[in-house]
Amino acid sequence: xxxxxxxxxxxxxxxxxxxxxxxxxxxxxxxxxxxxxxxxxxxxxxxxxxxxxxxxxxxxxxxxxxxxxxxxxxxxxxxxxxxxxxxxxxxxxxxxxxxxxxxxxxxxxxxxxxxxxxxxxxxxxxxxxxxxxxxxxxxxxxxxxxxxxxxxxxxxxxxxxxxxxxxxxxxxxxxxxxxxxxxxxxxxxxxxxxxxxxxxxxxxxxxxxxxxxxxxxxxxxxxxxxxxxxxxxxxxxxxxxxxxxxxxxxxxxxxxxxxxxxxxxxxxxxxxxxxxxxxxxxxxxxxxxxxxxxxxxxxxxxxxxxxxxxxxxxxxxxxxxxxxxxxxxxxxxxxxxxxxxxxxxxxxxxxxxxxxxxxxxxxxxxxxxxxxxxxxxxxxxxxxxxxxxxxxxxxxxxxxxxxxxxxxxxxxxxxxxxx
Amino acid sequence: xxxxxxxxxxxxxxxxxxxxxxxxxxxxxxxxxxxxxxxxxxxxxxxxxxxxxxxxxxxxxxxxxxxxxxxxxxxxxxxxxxxxxxxxxxxxxxxxxxxxxxxxxxxxxxxxxxxxxxxxxxxxxxxxxxxxxxxxxxxxxxxxxxxxxxxxxxxxxxxxxxxxxxxxxxxxxxxxxxxxxxxxxxxxxxxxxxxxxxxxxxxxxxxxxxxxxxxxxxxxxxxxxxxxxxxxxxxxxxxxxxxxxxxxxxxxxxxxxxxxxxxxxxxxxxxxxxxxxxxxxxxxxxxxxxxxxxxxxxxxxxxxxxxxxxxxxxxxxxxxxxxxxxxxxxxxxxxxxxxxxxxxxxxxxxxxxxxxxxxxxxxxxxxxxxxxxxxxxxxxxxxxxxxxxxxxxxxxxxxxxxxxxxxxxxxxxxxxxxxxxxxxxxxxxxxxxxxxxxxxxxx
Numbered sequence: 001x002x003x004x005x006x007x008x009x010x011x012x013x014x015x016x017x018x019x020x021x022x023x024x025x026x027x028x029x030x031x032x033x034x035x036x037x038x039x040x041x042x043x044x045x046x047x048x049x050x051x052x053x054x055x056x057x058x059x060x061x062x063x064x065x066x067x068x069x070x071x072x073x074x075x076x077x078x079x080x081x082x083x084x085x086x087x088x089x090x091x092x093x094x095x096x097x098x099x100x101x102x103x104x105x106x107x108x109x110x111x112x113x114x115x116x117x118x119x120x121x122x123x124x125x126x127x128x129x130x131x132x133x134x135x136x137x138x139x140x141x142x143x144x145x146x147x148x149x150x151x152x153x154x155x156x157x158x159x160x161x162x163x164x165x166x167x168x169x170x171x172x173x174x175x176x177x178x179x180x181x182x183x184x185x186x187x188x189x190x191x192x193x194x195x196x197x198x199x200x201x202x203x204x205x206x207x208x209x210x211x212x213x214x215x216x217x218x219x220x221x222x223x224x225x226x227x228x229x230x231x232x233x234x235x236x237x238x239x240x241x242x243x244x245x246x247x248x249x250x251x252x253x254x255x256x257x258x259x260x261x262x263x264x265x266x267x268x269x270x271x272x273x274x275x276x277x278x279x280x281x282x283x284x285x286x287x288x289x290x291x292x293x294x295x296x297x298x299x300x301x302x303x304x305x306x307x308x309x310x311x312x313x314x315x316x317x318x319x320x321x322x323x324x325x326x327x328x329x330x331x332x333x334x335x336x337x338x339x340x341x342x343x344x345x346x347x348x349x350x351x352x353x354x355x356x357x358x359x360x361x362x363x364x365x366x367x368x369x370x371x372x373x374x375x376x377x378x379x380x381x382x383x384x385x386x387x388x389x390x391x392x393x394x395x396x397x398x399x400x401x402x403x404x405x406x407x408x409x410x411x412x413x414x415x416x417x418x419x
Numbered sequence: 420x421x422x423x424x425x426x427x428x429x430x431x432x433x434x435x436x437x438x439x440x441x442x443x444x445x446x447x448x449x450x451x452x453x454x455x456x457x458x459x460x461x462x463x464x465x466x467x468x469x470x471x472x473x474x475x476x477x478x479x480x481x482x483x484x485x486x487x488x489x490x491x492x493x494x495x496x497x498x499x500x501x502x503x504x505x506x507x508x509x510x511x512x513x514x515x516x517x518x519x520x521x522x523x524x525x526x527x528x529x530x531x532x533x534x535x536x537x538x539x540x541x542x543x544x545x546x547x548x549x550x551x552x553x554x555x556x557x558x559x560x561x562x563x564x565x566x567x568x569x570x571x572x573x574x575x576x577x578x579x580x581x582x583x584x585x586x587x588x589x590x591x592x593x594x595x596x597x598x599x600x601x602x603x604x605x606x607x608x609x610x611x612x613x614x615x616x617x618x619x620x621x622x623x624x625x626x627x628x629x630x631x632x633x634x635x636x637x638x639x640x641x642x643x644x645x646x647x648x649x650x651x652x653x654x655x656x657x658x659x660x661x662x663x664x665x666x667x668x669x670x671x672x673x674x675x676x677x678x679x680x681x682x683x684x685x686x687x688x689x690x691x692x693x694x695x696x697x698x699x700x701x702x703x704x705x706x707x708x709x710x711x712x713x714x715x716x717x718x719x720x721x722x723x724x725x726x727x728x729x730x731x732x733x734x735x736x737x738x739x740x741x742x743x744x745x746x747x748x749x750x751x752x753x754x755x756x757x758x759x760x761x762x763x764x765x766x767x768x769x770x771x772x773x774x775x776x777x778x779x780x781x782x783x784x785x786x787x788x789x790x791x792x793x794x795x796x797x798x799x800x801x802x803x804x805x806x807x808x809x810x811x812x813x814x815x816x817x818x819x820x821x822x823x824x825x826x827x828x829x830x831x832x833x834x835x836x837x838x839x840x841x842x843x844x845x846x847x848x849x850x851x852x853x854x855x856x857x858x859x860x861x862x
Contacts, residue, residue: 006748006778006782008748008752008782008785008850009849009850010782010850011786011789011850012779012782012783012785012786013783013786014770014783014786018770022769022770025769025772026431026765026769028428029427029428029431029432029769030431030432031432033437035437118639118641123639126637126639127509127510127513127514127634127637128510129437130508130510130634131510133437149794150794153791153794153795154795154825155639156639157482157639157824157825158482158637161436161482161483161758162436162437163436163762164436164765164769165762165765165766165769165787166787166790166791168787168790
């Protein structure tokens with residue numbers, strides 16, 4: 001290709017080997033001060049740092065791994081033992097010092113990095129660059145994940161401006177797919193995320209969000225990233241944010257019933273019942289045997305007061321899975337609410353016959369009996385509920401209008417005052 | 420091969436992005452004529468030399484456009500013309516990185532003046548000021564000693580420590596400001612007495628004192644509670660204090676300041692702000708502007724030349740590239756921004772292991788630089804960038820200020836019969852998909 005045919009507006013990405021070679025070359029060529037930025041995942045960082053130590057054996061390399069927040073990198077460097085011997089100083093994990101400052105943008109709201117604060121460590125660096133240059137004849141190599149690099153660029157622009165280069169090693173796409181593949185197939189993986197400590201979850205959201213911002217991902221990969229991000233936000237109970245990701249996700253790939261289902265659940269949590277209903281309809285249209293989706297559709301319908309559809313939905317859920325006690329309970333509650341006490345009672349009784357520790361079924365029976373002025377039976381059922389969960393049901397019983405008719409009775413008063 | 424690597428290493432190191440050129444460096448290329456004919460020596464320097472009253476001027480420009488290099492030249496020029504110049508590049512000892520305020524700047528000037536004049540002038544007015552506040556302040560200096568007991572040297576050191584602690588102990592920051600703020604007027608008075616005394620002693624040798632406060636554009640803009648930026652609060656709301664010292668002062672300010680909603684206030688307080696624009700490599704109509712491009716080529720070749728000579732390389736410096744077009748593209752992609760040019764050049768060199776530097780290496784370097792811009796622009800800014808690209812103007816809005824600050828939008832000037840000024844997006848941004856999409860939406 002002759003040079004005049006080069007399209008200079010076109011990107012020409014280096015492959016990871018070439019990129020690594022130019023990192024090694026620049027470090028070899030640099031005697032004294034220099035700032036190098038390497039963008040890669042934490043796992044890649046560990047591997048690459050080992051490799052660098054081997055490939056640059058004639059240089060004195062020192063590695064600082066940061067696991068928690070620092071405010072002043074200059075001081076940290078100044079106090080390193082043997083500082084005068086160090087030629088290359090690798091700094092891994094500086095993002096720990098500012099990850100808390102980054103509010104995720106939650107689906108392209110545009111306020112991602114717009115902050116009213118500058119993390120101290122970056123504010124300091126921005127003003128310290130001359131002192132770094134004048135006091136440390138050292139090549140600094142910062143290993144940062146993509147979100148960290150991006151934040152660095154924006155919050156310490158002057159320090160970053162003195163860089164000798166940015167070396168990019170995009171996150172290994174296959175690695176991430178492995179995780180999200182599992183997420184797609186097993187709904188249980190959400191549990192795994194539930195146990196993530198909040199700061200780790202925060203970091204993960206930032207990482208995934210950043211990957212999403214890269215526009216070149218193939219379709220499936222993008223869908224999985226969106227799903228992962230939405231699930232993470234679900235576990236953080238950030239439903240409004242999660243909904244934005246589900247929205248993008250169903251636009252991209254409307255064929256996943258599990259996605260529609262989760263989307264619907266978030267809308268339920270946000271009391272957007274009509275929209276939730278539409279999501280469950282989608283899920284069921286794709287997978288008519290999706291019992292949980294039928295059940296949740298029932299909840300949404302009940303919330304809008306459409307009892308016909310609610311009862312219909314629960315009934316379908318139970319047809320698919322007769323042992324779905326929650327759905328049977330929901331159906332009973334729907335009957336209770338439309339004062340079909342007979343059907344309701346039958347359902348609650350059938351639940352406790354199979355599952356004697358299902359406390360709410362006792363409680364609801366108590367409510368029905370109270371409405372029917374069967375005081376003895378009401379008290380009996382309430383006592384069973386209270387036995388299973390004293391705190392919850394005593395509190396509920398104290399003010400529930402459904403129990404108003406028995407509240408003055410001696411048995412009720414003594415039941416609630418029992419220790 | 421081996422020589423190639425040596426030459427490449429030499430070139431690589433000749434393009435340090437972090438070494439402002441000292442006045443008189445032979446690799447300096449005078450770009451005045453392709454930067455709208457602005458000349459810092461004339462515009463800022465003459466103002467200081469010719470004015471009968473003390474002057475307070477602002478100097479603005481994009482990061483890395485060559486401001487510090489130009490200021491170094493100004494400092495030498497002023498010194499040659501009988502000024503006593505206190506130049507300082509503010510650092511984190513001067514300015515609170517999280518929450519910079521005007522008092523920081525005032526105290527920084529104080530500290531530098533004290534250091535500069537400690538053998539020349541009588542520091543007693545300043546020390547009296549500290550003494551008067553000592554009961555109030557000594558815990559802030561983290562000292563229990565009585566101020567009177569210290570010798571002058573130690574008193575000065577204590578003063579420096581006091582100002583430094585404003586930054587060093589973040590938890591105490593608010594408290595320190597609360598106690599110092601009501602006394603800034605008396606501090607300025609004390610400082611002026613000190614300056615007057617220095618002036619007297621300098622009389623025989625120098626006829627004016629000039630402070631050049633560089634790096635103030637390093638204060639990262641942060642929106643304040645009232646919705647304005649900290650830059651506005653410092654340079655506009657507190658302009659009276661910043662203009663209260665009895666000596667000439669030149670402050671560097673972020674270029675985005677000039678586009679503040681109160682830009683007119685800024686001009687009425689400090690006079691016309693001097694701006695260092697980009698080297699004009701393209702005209703307003705996106706035609707290549709040969710004189711500007713040529714200046715950029717020279718920036719490269721002047722730095723390359725000594726290296727190739729040293730290693731006995733045959734041929735012109737420009738032939739370290741595989742073709743003239745490769746060199747030109749490298750220059751054009753810099754947008755006429757000097758540090759960007761250095762970065763692009765470094766990026767290309769480090770991706771080469773033989774000479775000449777290939778189009779491919781330059782293309783890779785361009786990609787690296789473009790990725791940085793991709794990451795700088797926020798989601799909602801692409802449409803604004805498209806707007807600038809089409810109109811070559813910037814409306815006076817906050818959003819565009821940020822784009823100037825982050826160098827996504829560049830300012831150009833052409834001195835013809837009169838100076839015209841326009842804006843364009845950074846050439847590296849043109850190749851980004853999101854920008855292209857935004858452009859299509861506009862057209």
